[in-house]
Amino acid sequence: xxxxxxxxxxxxxxxxxxxxxxxxxxxxxxxxxxxxxxxxxxxxxxxxxxxxxxxxxxxxxxxxxxxxxxxxxxxxxxxxxxxxxxxxxxxxxxxxxxxxxxxxxxxxxxxxxxxxxxxxxxxxxxxxxxxxxxxxxxxxxxxxxxxxxxxxxxxxxxxxxxxxxxxxxxxxxxxxxxxxxxxxxxxxxxxxxxxxxxxxxxxxxxxxxxxxxxxxxxxxxxxxxxxxxxxxxxxxx
Amino acid sequence: xxxxxxxxxxxxxxxxxxxxxxxxxxxxxxxxxxxxxxxxxxxxxxxxxxxxxxxxxxxxxxxxxxxxxxxxxxxxxxxxxxxxxxxxxxxxxxxxxxxxxxxxxxxxxxxxxxx
Numbered sequence: 001x002x003x004x005x006x007x008x009x010x011x012x013x014x015x016x017x018x019x020x021x022x023x024x025x026x027x028x029x030x031x032x033x034x035x036x037x038x039x040x041x042x043x044x045x046x047x048x049x050x051x052x053x054x055x056x057x058x059x060x061x062x063x064x065x066x067x068x069x070x071x072x073x074x075x076x077x078x079x080x081x082x083x084x085x086x087x088x089x090x091x092x093x094x095x096x097x098x099x100x101x102x103x104x105x106x107x108x109x110x111x112x113x114x115x116x117x118x119x120x121x122x123x124x125x126x127x128x129x130x131x132x133x134x135x136x137x138x139x140x141x142x143x144x145x146x147x148x149x150x151x152x153x154x155x156x157x158x159x160x161x162x163x164x165x166x167x168x169x170x171x172x173x174x175x176x177x178x179x180x181x182x183x184x185x186x187x188x189x190x191x192x193x194x195x196x197x198x199x200x201x202x203x204x205x206x207x208x209x210x211x212x213x214x215x216x217x218x219x220x221x222x223x224x225x226x227x228x229x230x231x232x233x234x235x236x237x
Numbered sequence: 238x239x240x241x242x243x244x245x246x247x248x249x250x251x252x253x254x255x256x257x258x259x260x261x262x263x264x265x266x267x268x269x270x271x272x273x274x275x276x277x278x279x280x281x282x283x284x285x286x287x288x289x290x291x292x293x294x295x296x297x298x299x300x301x302x303x304x305x306x307x308x309x310x311x312x313x314x315x316x317x318x319x320x321x322x323x324x325x326x327x328x329x330x331x332x333x334x335x336x337x338x339x340x341x342x343x344x345x346x347x348x349x350x351x352x
Binding site for chain 2: 058059173174219224227230231
């Protein structure tokens with residue numbers, strides 16, 4: 001069974017649309033919305049749809065803590081695969097089957113939807129500085145793990161049950177955990193694979209990383225990646 | 238190289254090594270280690286570039302250059318303490334919210350059991 005985990009922070013205008021899109025998926029799928037202590041009507045809007053389990057975190061934990069909560073819920077519901085799907089409409093549900101394919105065929109534990117693998121130019125507009133930031137994280141990931149991950153900041157990911165159990169205990173406890181998660185997974189012998197996806201621009205709301213905060217973000221995330229790479233293997237529970 | 242310079246280089250390196258070891262063992266979170274690493278690096282830099290201290294003291298107008306080291310040290314300590322205050326304040330707020338949530342859940346549960 002598949003669980004789609006949708007971490008949300010102040011996404012009252014998007015969450016309904018995201019859930020509508022996801023319910024078009026066939027059959028055996030449960031939707032888990034993790035509302036990370038939003039200050040708007042995200043929780044109500046999600047509950048009104050009656051399509052998802054809505055978990056309201058009493059305090060803001062950041063993306064890392066929210067996603068981990070979703071994974072814990074998915075495991076309790078006996079899900080065997082999970083997909084992380086952003087609550088801001090950037091991801092398209094049509095790619096979920098592509099993300100899951102390598103997991104169902106036992107070729108990967110974590111599959112990342114990459115914006116930079118597709119051959120045709122995509123519509124995803126990215127600022128100059130964001131491109132530099134992503135390039136820098138790509139190179140840094142290569143140095144630390146020896147593997148090329150073209151889109152280490154992509155939040156569109158699928159997890160097999162081994163990865164779910166691992167991340168339920170060890171998920172990076174950080175606001176923007178995606179690049180850390182890549183290093184953590186590879187260093188702990190989880191198989192990480194990328195498949196091409198296209199992402200959309202956000203419909204409503206602002207992106208969570210401001211221009212000013214991004215330098216601090218880069219320092220923090222690279223430091224965290226570095227120390228994750230230094231650490232010994234985590235024990236698998 | 239003077240004796241004091243060698244001692245301060247060794248001291249700075251040991252300090253950085255200690256911080257790195259604490260982060261590796263997950264006893265300090267990366268986000269809270271940035272200040273420590275920054276000031277550790279700064280002290281190592283100052284110990285390696287001794288003339289820099291004199292040079293910088295002259296620019297700022299400090300007559301006794303070693304006093305500048307003490308100034309750096311105090312600034313470092315104040316910054317870290319402010320960071321701690323911010324973190325502690327945030328955490329006490331979060332703990333209050335969690336306690337309230339647990340209490341509300343408990344009262345809801347006993348009510349459901351009564352019915």
